[in-house]
Amino acid sequence: MKKRLILASALASVTLWASAAQAQEQVINLYSARHYSSDEALYNDFTKATGIKINRVDSDDAGIIARMKAEGSASPADVILLVDAARLWRGEQDNLFLPIKSATLEAAIPANLRATPAANGGIPWFGLSTRARLIVYDKVKVKRENVDSYEKLADPVNKGKLCIRSGSHPYNLSLFGAVLEHLGPEKTENWLKGMVANMARSPKGGDTDQIKGVASGECGVAVTNSYYLARLMRSNSPEDRAITERVGVVFPNQSTWGTHVNVAGGAVARHSKNVAGATKFLEYLASASAQNHFANGNNEWPVSVGVTFDNSALKAMTAGKPFKSETIPISAVGANQVKVQQMLDRVGFK
Numbered sequence: 135m136k137k138r139l140i141l142a143s144a145l146a147s148v149t150l151w152a153s154a155a156q157a158q159e160q161v162i163n164l165y166s167a168r169h170y171s172s173d174e175a176l177y178n179d180f181t182k183a184t185g186i187k188i189n190r191v192d193s194d195d196a197g198i199i200a201r202m203k204a205e206g207s208a209s210p211a212d213v214i215l216l217v218d219a220a221r222l223w224r225g226e227q228d229n230l231f232l233p234i235k236s237a238t239l240e241a242a243i244p245a246n247l248r249a250t251p252a253a254n255g256g257i258p259w260f261g262l263s264t265r266a267r268l269i270v271y272d273k274v275k276v277k278r279e280n281v282d283s284y285e286k287l288a289d290p291v292n293k294g295k296l297c298i299r300s301g302s303h304p305y306n307l308s309l310f311g312a313v314l315e316h317l318g319p320e321k322t323e324n325w326l327k328g329m330v331a332n333m334a335r336s337p338k339g340g341d342t343d344q345i346k347g348v349a350s351g352e353c354g355v356a357v358t359n360s361y362y363l364a365r366l367m368r369s370n371s372p373e374d375r376a377i378t379e380r381v382g383v384v385f386p387n388q389s390t391w392g393t394h395v396n397v398a399g400g401a402v403a404r405h406s407k408n409v410a411g412a413t414k415f416l417e418y419l420a421s422a423s424a425q426n427h428f429a430n431g432n433n434e435w436p437v438s439v440g441v442t443f444d445n446s447a448l449k450a451m452t453a454g455k456p457f458k459s460e461t462i463p464i465s466a467v468g469a470n471q472v473k474v475q476q477m478l479d480r481v482g483f484k
Contacts, residue, residue, distance in 0.1 A: 172431030223468020288328025295354030
């Protein structure tokens with residue numbers, strides 16, 4: 135009788151353990167810097183396909199990194215989504231990500247759009263979508279050939295014409311970090327100094343404000359991420375569409391190193407309690423259906439190999455043809471941010 139009770143107790147313990155493990159597999163905690171309402175459908179589709187529920191905490195990139203550092207090993211996070219290369223690099227340097235091995239992700243994501251493998255062969259983070267850093271210009275007052283490269287933003291021909299957001303914004307830090315990788319320190323600092331000399335006004339506002347500044351005549355040329363322009367192009371507002379009709383768009387450096395692209399990416403949290411579920415979620419985000427969602431839902435460029443998409447605005451920007459993008463490692467762009475910030479301080483780029 136006593137043996138039967140011990141056996142029953144043991145079986146009950148195993149059953150409870152199995153139930154707890156199964157429950158854990160059915161939930162992942164997501165810390166996300168993506169604030170796009172269109173992503174709700176993406177998360178719901180994942181839950182429908184896998185049965186895994188997503189608990190989400192929203193913040194910006196810096197807030198997520200600060201929170202994870204404060205939580206330490208007690209952090210409940212399983213998956214991290216960030217929207218800037220420099221911040222992905224920062225999270226990796228702060229040891230916040232768990233390098234993982236996934237044949238699915240490694241086959242889908244090009245090597246230059248993911249982190250360098252760690253010592254154990256695992257990869258700390260993967261790019262999941264990109265945004266091109268474009269130049270928009272006044273089609274009446276500015277010649278396209280005078281703004282067809284990032285370098286020409288500092289050319290005296292564009293004096294008093296340039297509008298741009300803060301140099302310390304992550305989007306610009308990543309662009310400037312890429313230029314540093316291409317041109318080297320001396321030429322990059324001279325380039326930044328030339329842009330300061332060419333500004334129509336002090337840096338302010340977001341990327342949409344820069345586009346509107348060109349359309350209104352306040353600026354002759356500006357810098358913007360592609361998805362801000364695509365939003366205006368696809369807007370139901372006649373005023374928004376009218377803005378895009380007044381500006382020209384350039385994918386810079388098509389005859390040299392290619393247009394800079396910033397990356398939104400994901401990682402498994404260092405102290406994840408559900409590594410399998412977190413990995414499955416990242417693999418889902420690299421699938422054709424999710425990649426199409428990034429393109430159609432939020433006007434981002436897919437990164438997975440062989441994925442096609444249908445987004446009229448993105449296709450209109452390139453006349454339906456692929457554009458040449460730079461191929462330098464995203465991790466190198468992030469690593470340059472400290473040097474770039476020091477340059478910005480020296481040249482007075484606010």
